[in-house]
Amino acid sequence: MAKKIGVTMEVGNDGVAVITITNPPVNSLASPIIAGLKEKFQDANQRNDVKAIVLTGNNGRFSGGFDINVFQQVHKTGDLSLMPEVSVELVCNLMEDSRKPVVAAVEGLALGGGLELAMACHARVAAPKAQLGLPELTLGVIPGFGGTQRLPRLVGLAKATDMILLSKSILSEEGHKLGLVDALVPPGDLLSASRKWALDIADGRKPFLRSLHRTDKIGSLSEARAILKNSRQLAKKIAPNMPQHHACIEVIEEGIVHGGYSGVLKEAEVFKQLVLSDTAKGLVHVFFAQRATSKVPNVTDVGLKPRPIKKVAIIGGGLMGSGIATALLLSNIRVLLKEINTEYLMKGIKSVEANIKGLVSRGKLTQDKAGKALSLLKGVLDYTEFKDVDMVIEAVIENIQLKQSIFKELEKVCSPHCILASNTSTIDLDVIGEKTNSKDRIVGAHFFSPAHLMTLLEIVRSKNTSAQVILDLMAVGKAIKKVPVVVGNCIGFAVNRTFFPYAQAAHMLTNLGVDLFRIDSVITSFGLPLGPFQLGDLAGHGIGLAVGPIYAKVYGDRMFNSPLTELLLKSGRNGKINGRGFYIYEKGSKPKPDPQVLSIVEESRKLTNIMPGGKPRSVSDKEIVEMILFPVVNEACRVLDEGVVIRAADLDIASVLGMSFPSYRGGIVFWADMVGPKYIYERLKRLSETYGGFFKPSRYLEERAMKGMLLSESQSSRSRM
């Protein structure tokens, strides 16, 4: 059934016109809604039987803002005329400057353009716990319906810049204290209270306030300039590669110096420029790509319902097991943590406690909630209590025989409906389940470290895993605030496999004579939070050495064998874990590049002997980015070709959430498409002629480059799922 979209107006006997937005699920401001609002406000302003107006949203949500699909259309077509001219015609002229008072009745959420409409009203009445914010900067644009001007005038400049630059929303309770919300009322009274407020303004019992004309919360020009100076510093720190933060501050400043109306006009100009930026394209892509991960063909569209998962057993209380336990406990799921002996069990429980304490000390969790979470944890040393768990997540060391024997045992001790998940990062799931008769309920639950903080959950589906089990794990993932991405079974799955050339390429460049600290710095300037060497230190070089042969076995034709990791380990540099790797790690200070490591690098260079003519290769920063990330793109192509992910956008989300690839570049495939498959192919081809198989372009990349296709365009039908 087509969903009902539109704007309605009902005029009551009291002379109040209630204008209601209906566009499920979040009442986004799509073109027909904006047209409907213009029409109804014009009508209400003209009708003699209308004394006052109430604006509200249907189904308990005021509005989730401007329709982000329109941004995507603008990105596809480059056609700016798809953007409506709203900020003056509707928001200033028809609403704010109306002679009839308008009151916003806000419930659920008022975000972006939704909050901007509410701020153009002459008062705001809200239900408790409504979410209020201007998150436009997360989409690469700025507020475009006057929000840059009205929010500072309603809550003060410091609070407004904080909310806008950090895209922080607040609840209506806080909004009430700040003056953004004029009255808080129970949801059942929202409409009647708003009607009354509107009539009170009309009859002069309450003030007729136009937000854009207010100056009482702005302070003096020098105070404003001091706040904006701090904002500029904040923007430099949090968004060094993005244009919208600085642009937004300029627009706010325009309004402070030349008045709100001038600010509104500048806002529209700047909005037009930003909406076409690569940053906006990347961030809007990520917005939709993240939501698309919830749609898994033959799983979420076949009428299945997720089964309740109330109790989970975790086997192994090490780094990953304790992190996974923390994530489950924080979402009120009971956890049995199994270890091999009391000492390791206590260590595991202490890690969970430390994770939770860390959240409390950073103000992310109340003491009460921390206590409640820990009360749901029970440590065990055997399988006696496994009979009534709904799911087991195995997180023991990466050892095939051990995992196989555990799964064989689980089949006996757990109920037949229990989901059997493994957190393995490299072992084939079919191999793990080889000795069982439960292959349909064996699934990969690949969390990323630290598991209680990282949001990606790769759900690895073997050819036998049932749709019901995938759906159940997706539901658990969402319940514990992860973003589940369903991927196919292969060594490294989607993320680790795609990024295995990341460290390898860095090692190759270093062996070619490029300074390793420069490589890290170039890559962090590109936008990844950690360069390949610092990332290696964080993961631990022992792990790097252990997984190398596993990758070599299947992807050996495209491996660069660097002796550097082994040499590091030989000299006692395990990485962050023992305070020394490529960097030195001291408590309380940032990692410091260790010059002593350079002699180890020299030794490695002698062994590989790949420097041209024995002299360091000279490379530009651009070449560094290309030589490190194009091999990653190349592997992403193979992942797409083999159908390891359902759609290219899933790999974008997985790269953003699993590897912290910059979201404003849209994820690894989106970025590659922006750079151009043909250019990437030609660069790799040239590099492979000099340096061999590591850079050899994949069949998929070559094909797309030759056909002038994007990498994200219609994938091969040879899906593994």
Ligand SMILES: CCCCCCCCCCC[C@H](O)CC(=O)SCCNC(=O)CCNC(=O)[C@H](O)C(C)(C)COP(=O)(O)OP(=O)(O)OC[C@H]1O[C@@H](n2cnc3c(N)ncnc32)[C@H](O)[C@@H]1OP(=O)(O)O
């Ligand atoms: C000529 C040029 C002149 C230029 C002048 C300027 C003109 C235009 C100015 C625009 C002005 C405005 O300032 C810009 C905006 O308002 S941008 C939008 C700001 N709003 C947001 O960023 C909110 C985004 N949404 C969310 O954060 C969440 O979706 C949520 C609203 C908190 C709800 O969360 P949840 O309940 O978890 O549900 P989902 O996230 O899963 O969403 C459900 C579905 O709804 C879709 N959705 C959500 N928001 C929007 C939206 N704003 N537009 C379109 N669609 C939206 C979402 O995609 C989900 O869809 P599916 O179910 O299909 O996946």
Ligand SMILES: NC(=O)c1ccc[n+]([C@@H]2O[C@H](COP(=O)([O-])OP(=O)(O)OC[C@H]3O[C@@H](n4cnc5c(N)ncnc54)[C@H](O)[C@@H]3O)[C@@H](O)[C@H]2O)c1
């Ligand atoms: N470390 C990471 O960054 C990371 C990321 C994703 C996935 N993984 C995977 O997660 C798994 C665990 O890795 P980790 O880093 O937490 O290892 P870890 O060494 O920190 O922890 C493993 C724990 O398992 C326990 N254990 C071993 N046999 C057991 C048994 N029979 N019963 C109960 N407990 C047992 C050990 O005592 C140890 O405490 C591995 O499969 C690994 O590949 C690791």
